[in-house]
Amino acid sequence: MSESGLGLRFSVKIDGQDFGNWQKCDGLSVEYDVYEYKEGGENGYVHRLPGRVNYPNVRLTRPVDSGSASVSAWVASLQVRMVPSTCQISVLDPSGESVAEWTLAGVYPIRWTGPHLDVDSNQWATETLELSHNGFLAVGL
Numbered sequence: 391m392s393e394s395g396l397g398l399r400f401s402v403k404i405d406g407q408d409f410g411n412w413q414k415c416d417g418l419s420v421e422y423d424v425y426e427y428k429e430g431g432e433n434g435y436v437h438r439l440p441g442r443v444n445y446p447n448v449r450l451t452r453p454v455d456s457g458s459a460s461v462s463a464w465v466a467s468l469q470v471r472m473v474p475s476t477c478q479i480s481v482l483d484p485s486g487e488s489v490a491e492w493t494l495a496g497v498y499p500i501r502w503t504g505p506h507l508d509v510d511s512n513q514w515a516t517e518t519l520e521l522s523h524n525g526f527l528a529v530g531l
Contacts, residue, residue, distance in 0.1 A: 399482040402450060404464065404497065405475045409519075410457035415479060417448040418492055420526070447500060448479070448521045453514040454505050461519055465502045474498055477521060496524030 402409040423441030475498065480491040500522045505515035 400450070401478075401480040401482055401488070403478045403480075407460070407464070408457075409461055409464075410452070410455065411482070412450045412452040414451040415448065417446045418479070420445055443525065445523055445525055448477075448494065448523065449518060450479075450521070451516055451518045454517050458504075458517055461517065462502060462504070465499045465519075468499065472498055474524075476527070477523065493527040494521070494523040494525070495527050497521050 400412045400415045402412055421444045423444070425439045425441050427437040427439060429437060474496040477494040477497040478491060479494070480488040483489050498521070499519060501518070501520040503518040503520075505517060506513075507515060
């Protein structure tokens, strides 16, 4: 099995509902604010202390397929009442088995972009789902 082929398919489930496979996933990261404290009398170094944690939005992109309707229906259902969800993103190997996964807490959609349709273009019709979240859940501990 080729390691280079692993990043091409991502399975996405939100609250257990399967939203199919995606081809691109950006934003799986965490960053801490760092505060510097200059202690009086200590001239050899500056204390660097961790502060608040920041999670960027996760952006998922794929060609439009038969599962696209369930994504837009989920986004539309939250217009009445926004309910934070749990999202599981799994990297799939060529046989469809999960080789790595991340579970996000407090997920809600902040943007869904449908395809740009142009008959003169030879580009795939794609959709993008952008999710906000409050961090990663520990899995398998």
